[in-house]
Amino acid sequence: MDLNYTDEQNAFREEVRDWLIETLPRDLTEKVRLGKRLTKQDSENWHAMLNARGWLAPNWPRQYGGAEWDAVQRQIFEDECCRAHAPRLVPFGLSMLAPVLMAFGSEEQRQRFLPRILSGEDWWCQGYSEPGAGSDLAALKTRAVRDGDHYVVNGQKTWTTLGQHANWIFCLVRTDPDVKKQEGISFLLIDMKTPGITVRPIVLVDGGAEVNEVFFDNVRVPAENLVGEENKGWTYAKYLLTHERTNIAGVGFSNAALETVKEVASKVQSGGKPLAENPHFAARIAQVEIDLMAMATTNLRVVSAAAKGQAPGAESSMLKVKGTIIRQELTSLLRRAVGPDALPFQEDYLDGGDNAEMMGPEHAAASSPSYFNNRKLSIFGGSNEVQRTIITKAIMGL
C-alpha cells in the first residue's frame, strides 16, 4: 500500500487550494475560524458557490451532477476546506438521502429530489431518533398507517439537527407493529409544510438551538413518497448510516484545531513563559498530535482501501472513537489555554453581531461554547460506547 500522494493528487490539492483562496469570502472564513454561529444564509451561500463550481457533491455520479471523485480526492478536498476555514456543508440531503435515493428510490424520486438538493431549493433533515429510540433505533414508534393513496403519520422525532431550517424530512416510521421490530419499518419523505407538523427547538448546553423535536399529528403523506418497499426501511436506514459515518475521523477539522491551539498557547503567558513551554501543557499537545498523526495514517489506509472499492469495516468505528476523542481533547486544550477569558458567555458576539462588544481576545469567545457543543461528537453518529462494542466483536472477536 502506497500512502504517498501522486503528482496528479498533489496538483488537485493545489487546484482546490487556489480556488478556495479566490472564492471564499473573508467574513465567512473569519466566522468559522472564530467559532461564531453560522446563519442559514451563510450555509446557503457556500452551498451555491460549490454548486456553481461543480464541486458540491463529490461522491455523486456525474449523471446526477456530481463530481464523481475517488476517496483520495474527497479526502484532499475535505482537508483543504478545513484548512481554509470553509463552513461545513449540511450533509442530510447531499450525503445521506441522495445515496439512498440513488440506490433504492424510484426514477421519479431521483428526478424530483436530486436536482433540488443541488440547487439548494430543498433543505433536508434527518428524522431517525425518537425519545425511546436512539442507540436502539429499531425501537422507534412513530406510526404510519396507509389510508388510500396516503400514509397518516403520528408520533415524535427528536434531536433533529437544523430541522428549523428544513422544508423536507426523511423519516423512519413504523408501518407494521406486529413483526420483529426491524421488519416493520419504512422510509418516508415528508414535506415539512404539511399540516400537523410542529417543530420545537431544544436549547443545548452551549446556548445554541441546532436541534429540535418534531411532532407529527395526523400528517397525511402521499404514498408516492415511500422510498423503496414498505417494511424494508431498516435496510435503507443502515445503508444511509454507512454514509453518515464516512469522514467521521474529522482529520481536517482536528488539524485546523491543533494549529489554533498551538498558536494560542504560543501567545498566552504562563509563569513568565509562553504556555506552549509549560511541560504539562506541552505534553498534552504532543500527545494529541501523536494521536492525530496515528489516526490520520489509519484514515489514509481506509481511504486507500475505499479508493480500490473495498468497504470500510470496523475501521470506521475506530476512526469514530479516536476522531471524536481527539476533537474533544482539542476543544478542552483551547479552553485551558484561554483560561479565565473562557468564562464570559458572549452570545451577541457568537451570533455574528459585528458591533457586539467582546470581552477578552477574539479566540476566547467561542472556546467554552465549542467545548460544550463538541460533547455531542461521542453521542451522535452511533455513540462511542456502541462503537467500542462493534470493535470488540468485529476486531477482537470477543
Ligand SMILES: Cc1cc2nc3c(=O)[nH]c(=O)nc-3n(C[C@H](O)[C@H](O)[C@H](O)COP(=O)(O)OP(=O)(O)OC[C@H]3O[C@@H](n4cnc5c(N)ncnc54)[C@H](O)[C@@H]3O)c2cc1C
Ligand atoms: C447534537 C445531536 C444531534 C443529533 N442529530 C440527529 C439528527 O439530526 N437526526 C436524528 O435522527 N438523530 C440525531 N441525533 C440523535 C443521536 O443519533 C442519538 O442521540 C444517539 O443515537 C444516541 O441515542 P440516545 O440519545 O437516545 O441515547 P441512548 O441510546 O439512550 O444512550 C444513552 C447512553 O447509553 C449508552 N448505551 C446505549 N446502548 C448501549 C449499549 N448497547 N452498550 C453500551 N452502551 C450503550 C450510550 O452510549 C449512551 O452513553 C443527534 C444527537 C445529538 C446529541
